[in-house]
Amino acid sequence: MSTIEAPHRAKADRPLQTPARVEAQALYADRQKVYPKRVFGKVRSVKWAVLMLCLALYYVVPWLRWDRGAGLPDQAVLVDMTNARLFFFWIEIWPQEIYFLTGALILGAFALFAVSSLFGRLWCGFTCPQTVWTDLFMFVERWIQGDRNARMKLDQGPRNANWWTRKALTHAVWVVIAAATGGAWIMYFNDAPTITRQFFTGEAGVTVYFFFALFAGFTYLLAGWAREQVCTYMCPWPRFQAAMLDENSLVVTYRDWRGEPRGKAKADNVGDCVDCYACVHVCPTGIDIRDGQQLECIGCGLCVDACDSVMGKLGRPKGLVAFETLKNLSASAAATAGMAPGLERQTAGMAARELPRFIRPRTIMYAGALTAVALAMLLAFLLRSTLDVTVLRDRAPLYVRLSDGGIRNGYTVRIVNKRREDTPLVLALRAPEGFRLDVQDADHDAEGRPLLARRADGISQYRVLVTVPPGQRLPESTPITFRLLEPGGQLATSQSSTFQAPRR
Numbered sequence: 001m002s003t004i005e006a007p008h009r010a011k012a013d014r015p016l017q018t019p020a021r022v023e024a025q026a027l028y029a030d031r032q033k034v035y036p037k038r039v040f041g042k043v044r045s046v047k048w049a050v051l052m053l054c055l056a057l058y059y060v061v062p063w064l065r066w067d068r069g070a071g072l073p074d075q076a077v078l079v080d081m082t083n084a085r086l087f088f089f090w091i092e093i094w095p096q097e098i099y100f101l102t103g104a105l106i107l108g109a110f111a112l113f114a115v116s117s118l119f120g121r122l123w124c125g126f127t128c129p130q131t132v133w134t135d136l137f138m139f140v141e142r143w144i145q146g147d148r149n150a151r152m153k154l155d156q157g158p159r160n161a162n163w164w165t166r167k168a169l170t171h172a173v174w175v176v177i178a179a180a181t182g183g184a185w186i187m188y189f190n191d192a193p194t195i196t197r198q199f200f201t202g203e204a205g206v207t208v209y210f211f212f213a214l215f216a217g218f219t220y221l222l223a224g225w226a227r228e229q230v231c232t233y234m235c236p237w238p239r240f241q242a243a244m245l246d247e248n249s250l251v252v253t254y255r256d257w258r259g260e261p262r263g264k265a266k267a268d269n270v271g272d273c274v275d276c277y278a279c280v281h282v283c284p285t286g287i288d289i290r291d292g293q294q295l296e297c298i299g300c301g302l303c304v305d306a307c308d309s310v311m312g313k314l315g316r317p318k319g320l321v322a323f324e325t326l327k328n329l330s331a332s333a334a335a336t337a338g339m340a341p342g343l344e345r346q347t348a349g350m351a352a353r354e355l356p357r358f359i360r361p362r363t364i365m366y367a368g369a370l371t372a373v374a375l376a377m378l379l380a381f382l383l384r385s386t387l388d389v390t391v392l393r394d395r396a397p398l399y400v401r402l403s404d405g406g407i408r409n410g411y412t413v414r415i416v417n418k419r420r421e422d423t424p425l426v427l428a429l430r431a432p433e434g435f436r437l438d439v440q441d442a443d444h445d446a447e448g449r450p451l452l453a454r455r456a457d458g459i460s461q462y463r464v465l466v467t468v469p470p471g472q473r474l475p476e477s478t479p480i481t482f483r484l485l486e487p488g489g490q491l492a493t494s495q496s497s498t499f500q501a502p503r504r
């Protein structure tokens, strides 16, 4: 395979570009392995906290219980494929209400747009599953193989017992984490305690083992092997998130107006960057933030911690690499143009900054859309009916002429009852005089009206015939309404339809 230098790859990790290599550069790039260094700091602490919260939620949620009464699953969050239901604590979503899921996805998308426009790639750097699991896998790798230098030395050294032991141990722990991840995934679709027992006793279905293997395999592959390549080459989000950012978005930046020209700490007339590469060595995607905004930067902010630590040791103000707006970066650069490095330039640059503007047309638009979708969903949820009826009129034939000259139309009436009660409903017809209603396989009440049994928490279906006696003059289409009445006579729900007759 040919070799090519990945764009913006940190110089320290780059292979030597011999003429032969340059000649061989083509369309494909060999991956240059990244060896992120351990880092301490505020951002890292926040990242650990978010990571633990995300993992805890993912692994623990399937085990939460929620009492819904007899005969119903007591798992708080469950996608019940067998009964086509989605349970989320007290909320139960039916297949007919899939629009709630669509709404939730739209809500998530607008939330992501809003967060990106305010804080750049906060999602990518802190909460994206790829970031969370890769971070966890890197932690294991560091724990078993050592920090950056030790891992580089191990990889460059001989394949001896030490190498095999550390590598085997690392992969073994990765496989255990991947298996736990795949295992947790199948619990969202099955009762967690039951499927766990069935899984280990071999009683679970083939589908369960298939999806377990699929998720475990992809976790191991993406977090253990592919890592930053997922963000750089596979994920579409970095490609279009630029549309959400503007000069007021907070992004991880290198304050070049302060850092340049780079030089040794004790050299004269140099900026604050001592070219130590600490920011590069901690970067999980292996880039140099000093090269400017890059597609590969996931905004994790670990380079902020690394540089702050260096500045702290040198006794210089922190924030050479920081979460900053591009507007402030330009303002500071303009205010310090031509100034010699030093405290005066630092003060002038910082004084030129202004507080990030969180309220601006773009964020107002995203917040407005977010609120509108949230309100629409809330309204739809509050107004959702627990009893629905659908009426499907026969299409072939549209009508049947009876031997006595009467006209008959056939209908399928489907009752979706989301309640636990199963008292029968009376079916009545609102139609012109003379229309007669018959329901196949139905009981009748004392007044002779058809009684439709409604299945508790289920769907019932009936074949209904509407007949008009001979001699009645009818238009081609007559509006009629099927009404479902509670035993007490109150209207439970209704559905309009038409009665079709031959053209006169």
Ligand code: SF4
Pocket (backbone or CB within 6 Å): 252, 279, 282, 283, 284, 285, 286, 287, 288, 289, 296, 297, 298, 299, 300, 301, 302, 303, 304
């Ligand atoms: S450049 Fe900094 S913020 Fe961007 S991915 Fe690397 S360490 Fe994270």
Ligand code: SF4
Pocket (backbone or CB within 6 Å): 254, 259, 272, 273, 274, 275, 276, 277, 278, 279, 280, 290, 306, 307, 310, 320, 321
């Ligand atoms: S960590 Fe700071 S001082 Fe060191 S190279 Fe990066 S920007 Fe320069």
